[in-house]
């Protein structure tokens with residue numbers, strides 16, 4: 001039998017965040033983009049104690065934990081700020097999307113979603129109603145992609161079964 | 163269902179944070195990035211990271227313990243070189259976290275965070291002190307049973323697991339809505355470490371064993 005999940009709780013700040021965790025690509029990395037947004041609860045309030053993990057499919061040449069080495073890394077972690085915001089500086093994924101896990105106090109098992117940087121024909125997107133599909137599409141503003149996670153209620157983000 | 167349902171109303175914080183819609187199944191193909199996960203280098207994690215009693219000038223107060231176990235997949239195969247992270251309260255039940263308001267003493271010799279990579283048999287090992295129970299404000303007279311938070315990666319992003327390890331025989335189990343959010347009693351047992359005399363080191367530390375079994379990837383289900 002598998003081990004059940006339990007919430008990350010409110011006090012992960014001294015255990016999980018690490019220096020450079022959100023900097024998957026170093027400053028000035030050619031073609032780097034920023035993925036940023038807010039995590040919101042069912043009342044539309046920001047979630048100040050969530051932890052997000054972004055995975056692009058390849059570990060790359062930059063250290064996951066030390067952030068040493070050239071190039072970029074495909075894994076990042078970011079705790080939300082008091083206003084519920086998060087950010088990642090990253091190279092572009094090879095495909096149209098990145099995979100995003102969201103942990104928080106009150107979330108008993110992390111929720112899994114995808115951040116699509118382009119609206120393309122896609123087996124997952126194409127199976128969703130338009131307003132649900134829209135929750136997975138990041139809004140582009142130059143090199144910045146905005147993606148909010150709504151845990152519950154109006155505009156609730158599509159979460160994946162895993 | 164082994165994992166807890168996201169809405170577990172006894173745990174108040176779930177009420178506004180649990181998604182209301184069922185999760186959407188996705189079909190995995192070889193390009194599906196959720197079937198892979200980050201690979202960690204041994205040079206990234208040092209041996210001192212796994213000994214939470216040696217991260218400061220002095221030794222922390224509390225009952226010294228060894229916590230060890232294996233990270234396995236559902237078929238019982240070891241998961242090698244995967245990252246295991248732990249964090250916990252000190253022996254008095256206080257976290258080294260600015261928002262922890264529990265009026266119990268901080269320990270200047272204890273931060274309560276560690277990490278290590280599993281070996282070729284999927285084994286990890288931490289030296290730490292036994293954390294204390296602590297109160298929280300979920301309901302009147304609410305106390306969390308002593309626990310160590312665990313974060314484990316596995317080989318696929320869909321195997322990613324954050325959980326909590328409890329200590330055997332804790333009288334707070336039936337009163338804890340977080341532990342009880344796991345409905346299946348046999349599944350709850352998987353969260354409780356076993357006291358282990360073979361791990362116990364004479365005249366030094368009690369030993370506990372806690373194996374972590376990660377789920378299948380969607381690809382394997384097909």
Ligand SMILES: [Fe+2]
Pocket residue numbers: 009011251306309311
């Ligand atoms: Fe805790």
